[in-house]
Amino acid sequence: MARSAVGVIFTNIQDKNIPELSSRRTMASIPFAGRYRLIDFALSNLVNAGITTVGIVTQKNYQSLIDHLGSGKDWDLARKDGGIILLPPYSNETDAPYKNRLEALMGITGFLQRRTEDYVVLYDGDGVSRLDIADVVRYHEETHADITLVYRKTDSVESHYYITLDPDDTGRINSLQINPKLDNKKDINLYINVMVVQREYLMGLIQNAVQSGFSSFGRDILAKHVGSMRIFGYRFDGYYAGITSLSRYFKYSMEMLDKDIRDELFGARDIYTKVRDSAPSKYIAGAVVKNSLISDGCIIEGTVENSILFRGVKVGKGSVIRNSVLMQETVIGSSVQMDCVITDKNVVIRDRRHLSGCEELPYFIAKGKML
């Protein structure tokens, strides 16, 4: 149990990667897998490691995030001591909210100071995984690291900002690169935006960065001082979906139809999310549903294949939905045909529309649109 750690989730840091879904919400509140938001995976991993205090760093567009989190009770984080602590932008000198991770950290020094836990888990809410944070903290303690970076092996990277690591045999990182050219390189050690750091050490880093006028956590702290700090890499081999673009979002959504992946993520039934008291889904006589995930509150009269339906989706008679992701409260009329479509929340598709995209470029319909 990582009782002696506090979590910090950055909800906006990776927004640039997927503007379609994050223009009106934070990255962390992007809906995923039928009834979750990305932040649910970060929160659940932290909570399942015994962490009871999680600071939520927000920058902009965080109304839907706040609505999702509520008091934190759905993650068992409505606590007298700690629990969910919202950390909205704070500034008294500049009038703009933070621009990067370092400025965000500068803005939460008060929170970090008030805590008493030994470690801080810094977590970007952009990945879907079942990561054993308690094991990462244990590794961090065993290696006496100053900073532990969680990474995974991959053959491809698609992101505006990424860090690759070169761990030695002991796991120690002696060099790391920011946005290196990869040119078909295989076996990349990609940092997955989760790190553990000693709380007081982190405060020292921040203070030093302020005094030195640093502007980037990655460039000015990690990359520049990698030789002088004890930075270790924790290799994660489990399922990981980094939501770095709309086409990746679509690809990873479809991977949720794979039983093995689903069992790994949800088999233990310990991924928590906001409860909405929706009624169970109804399959009306004549409905055909194949290879699909259906969340609660749906009413299906048509055909649904290879698709993910979020809560409260309605599919009318004679409609055929294939290879699509329909977010919360999407309403599909009758005799509609859809293939490779992503609808954001509250989209309405009128009768007899035919819409299709392709796997690489799914047809995206923005929140609240009516077609």
Added chain:
Amino acid sequence: MQRKKECVAMLLAGGQGSRLYALTNNIAKPAVAFGAKYRIIDFPLSNCINSGIDTVGVLTQYEPLELNEYIGNGQPWDLDRTFGGVHILSPYQAKKKSSWYEGTANAIFQNMGFMKKYNPDYVLILSGDHIYKMNYAKMLQAHISTGADCTIAAIEVPLSEASRFGILNINPDGSIYQFEEKPKAPKSNLASMGIYIFTAEKLYKYLQEDDNDPNSSKDFGKDVLPAMLNAGEKMYSYLFEGYWKDVGTIPALWESNMDLLGADPLFDVADPSWKIHSRNPLAPPEYISETGEVDNSMIALGCEIYGQVTNSVLSSNVIVEEGAVVEDSVIMSGTVIKKGAKVLYSVIDENVIVGEGAVIGENKENAKGITVLGRNMHVSADAVVESGKIIDKDYKGE
């Protein structure tokens, strides 16, 4: 100034529900699963909060553990309050005496202290074994405007079934002149729903008198209501129009589950204007596979369907394996129907394993009755459970 509540609800949840047989072996009837994600008690509790009543005493006696755990601090129903909220009221030991609840009236009498703490003007008495959506605030309004001492909610039932109910005989203005408990020759088809609103002081008075009467069976229907009527108190009926079902028997429980199905169901649990609150399962969305077929059914989160499900209601985390058939059935959470097994016209409780190729029941047309499997049991591969059987232990076949 003493803080007070206008109306406090007292929910009678102590019933054993013996006519639900194996389904209530270890749990109280109000804790029985219903409608893929609910339990029976979700309905009166949701009705309370939706009607603006935020103080509810739940009187438990028979196998209360699971019910107590389910209700918890009442948060799922928004009934975790600093003043008010939901409270479990179990029989307790007092300085002078201790006793189990002897009847419905006695159960309320023993919790007079709980009610008086809130200094209510009115007390609403409910039972925990009906499926319905009702705005108690409207009934309270009627109670206040008629100036009644007691108002009884009533529903019209077919005259042929009236002798199963407490029947109200009323004047044109709705006032009650006679109350008959299960009459052989009913004079009206107006059945009591077991939902009463009392003006608090009258309730206290008649409960005390009832307790003093050694010949009383301490029951509302048999003793308290007739006593009030005989004494000339003002008693009114409140006509309820809508879906209301006593799910105290296996056929009624089955039928009420089936009433949820279809695009235009007899009973709609998805009505956004009257949400039914419940504890929600921690499970991913249900998965219907390439081989799965789901027709005219209700499926809860966490289910995995590889076989065929028709005209059925499945609670969370039920697995129907490839080649298995589930028809006209109610399956409660965590149950696994193995490959090639058939479940026909049955009610299967939680965490049952139906072995490969086993056959439970017979199709609705030919069955002798609904087949019932109690919780946590295992039916061996290829075993056949005859239709109409009720089984609550592991079953290997004849």
